Amino acid sequence: MSESAIEKLVIVGGGTAGWITAAAFSRLLGRTLKIELVESDAIGTVGVGEATIPQIIRLNGILGLDEYDFLKHTHGTFKLGIEFVDWGRLGSSYLHTFGDAGLNLAGVPFHQYWKRAAASGHSHDLWHYSLHRHAADQAKFAKLDRVGNTAMTGLAYAYHFDAGLYARYLRAYAEQRGVTRTEGIVTSVQRDGESGDIKSITLEGEREVSGDFFIDCTGFRALLLGDELGIGYKDWSKWLPCNSAQAVPSERLETLVPYTRATAKKAGWQWRIPLQHRTGNGHVYCSDFISDDEAGEVLLAGLDTKAMADPRPIRFTTGRRERFWSNNCAAIGLSSGFLEPLESTSIHLIQAHVNRLIQLFPRGGDSSAERDEYNLRCAAEFEQIRDFLILHYKQTERDDSDFWDYCRNMDVPDSVTHKQELFASSGRVGRDVDDLFREASWVQVMLGQGITPQSHDPMADGMTEAQLTEFLGNVRTLIEKSVAPLPTHEQFIGQHCAST
Numbered sequence: 001m002s003e004s005a006i007e008k009l010v011i012v013g014g015g016t017a018g019w020i021t022a023a024a025f026s027r028l029l030g031r032t033l034k035i036e037l038v039e040s041d042a043i044g045t046v047g048v049g050e051a052t053i054p055q056i057i058r059l060n061g062i063l064g065l066d067e068y069d070f071l072k073h074t075h076g077t078f079k080l081g082i083e084f085v086d087w088g089r090l091g092s093s094y095l096h097t098f099g100d101a102g103l104n105l106a107g108v109p110f111h112q113y114w115k116r117a118a119a120s121g122h123s124h125d126l127w128h129y130s131l132h133r134h135a136a137d138q139a140k141f142a143k144l145d146r147v148g149n150t151a152m153t154g155l156a157y158a159y160h161f162d163a164g165l166y167a168r169y170l171r172a173y174a175e176q177r178g179v180t181r182t183e184g185i186v187t188s189v190q191r192d193g194e195s196g197d198i199k200s201i202t203l204e205g206e207r208e209v210s211g212d213f214f215i216d217c218t219g220f221r222a223l224l225l226g227d228e229l230g231i232g233y234k235d236w237s238k239w240l241p242c243n244s245a246q247a248v249p250s251e252r253l254e255t256l257v258p259y260t261r262a263t264a265k266k267a268g269w270q271w272r273i274p275l276q277h278r279t280g281n282g283h284v285y286c287s288d289f290i291s292d293d294e295a296g297e298v299l300l301a302g303l304d305t306k307a308m309a310d311p312r313p314i315r316f317t318t319g320r321r322e323r324f325w326s327n328n329c330a331a332i333g334l335s336s337g338f339l340e341p342l343e344s345t346s347i348h349l350i351q352a353h354v355n356r357l358i359q360l361f362p363r364g365g366d367s368s369a370e371r372d373e374y375n376l377r378c379a380a381e382f383e384q385i386r387d388f389l390i391l392h393y394k395q396t397e398r399d400d401s402d403f404w405d406y407c408r409n410m411d412v413p414d415s416v417t418h419k420q421e422l423f424a425s426s427g428r429v430g431r432d433v434d435d436l437f438r439e440a441s442w443v444q445v446m447l448g449q450g451i452t453p454q455s456h457d458p459m460a461d462g463m464t465e466a467q468l469t470e471f472l473g474n475v476r477t478l479i480e481k482s483v484a485p486l487p488t489h490e491q492f493i494g495q496h497c498a499s500t
């Protein structure tokens, strides 16, 4: 990178990635940086990306957004987790919730007590003790930090929202904070002959936009980091084989449930995202195992409400960029990689990358140490999420289609096999310290996908059988009593954030 100070930031792309980046930079570095965002209405955005994970609350906090105002303007709803239907085997279902099941005691995770009880005849599944599952089943929601006066944590949540309205909301936020928006298609990129840094981009009509640092938010095109700077792509489709999606909106659900649903299909899976005004649906599939026509039929046949448009196709390759920041350019959003939407992690990756880039943002001069740190952290984050996603495909008994035969038999990274084996042995989770997914997430997905631990942690033997039975009973009663008075999700939204 050149020696001079960074005064002008150019963001190319105005999808969710571009506008989150613009909003965060204007909030945190807006006093010293001039920020210009270039986007093209003619090219448009990918137009999906409507389910999130709880970390988005942190982003909203950094931006200082009013939660109810934001939900009102994006027709948003609350999300307690994802219901996985037909994944481990046909007919099975489980909820990957954002909370812990039960109550951890004396440093021992609750599922170890539950496992011990199961070995001596208790027949309830882990979700019998899940506050989130009970609230989700009854379509209830409220902001509940804690259960009564106990140490049991309350409802952890994220949001569903309309992707187009979300980008519009953030655009208004960023423009109010001085970000300028330029409309136009980028046709060429000019580089410094010596350093290779990007100096400027040229838009149709020969307009030139120059800058000191560039953020590539051009989606799957990766115009700057990929095409111009030549940073390659690590293809992970041998582990995450889905490469296509078709999306379609349908009428809103009669009962506004507070969770996403992901139903496994013969060559992929179908999402259902409940919004206030409509339902988002999509079929994610591998085109080696099903034709586009048939995938469209599967999608429409799986809708719970009437379609409001024709299915819209999207192609992708799962994987990540070899590097995320090169020279004076970083890629954020789909230009940096895509892991498929099964666990709604892409918007989180955008916010995590923006946050990291701001923390490491150079003032000018040699920033190779910051760049290396950024590339290292982003790569590790992608890999952890990748492993969690692979688990959903690999850990299955399904043998009813070529797709599931492939997934069940594929070789997976050792890091995934190790986690499966450890959990199968004693219900312990071999999670990395900075893993995005908490222990409770790994436990729910491993159990839900069909791994039954052979034994429990001996630390769960610290109470007698009678005490154990009483403990489990108390946890269950506490949960029932907490959920009973909650309003329905629909009522809660009506009271606080109904969109007009």
Ligand code: FAD
Binding pocket: 012, 013, 014, 015, 016, 017, 018, 038, 039, 040, 041, 043, 044, 045, 046, 047, 048, 049, 050, 051, 052, 163, 184, 185, 186, 187, 217, 218, 219, 220, 221, 223, 245, 282, 284, 314, 316, 332, 333, 334, 335, 341, 344, 345, 346, 347, 348, 350
């Ligand atoms: P895009 O939305 O594609 O935006 C690219 C921008 O670049 C546009 O503004 C475009 O105009 C501009 N551009 C491109 N080329 C040029 C050019 N030459 N000149 C000028 N401008 C240009 N994420 C989640 O977190 N949750 C989900 O539930 C979820 N579901 C998904 C489902 C599917 C099927 C897919 C494919 C993705 C999903 N994602 C999800 C990911 C999410 O959609 C993206 O992370 C998010 O929308 C960000 O996209 P983006 O801004 O990087 O790219």
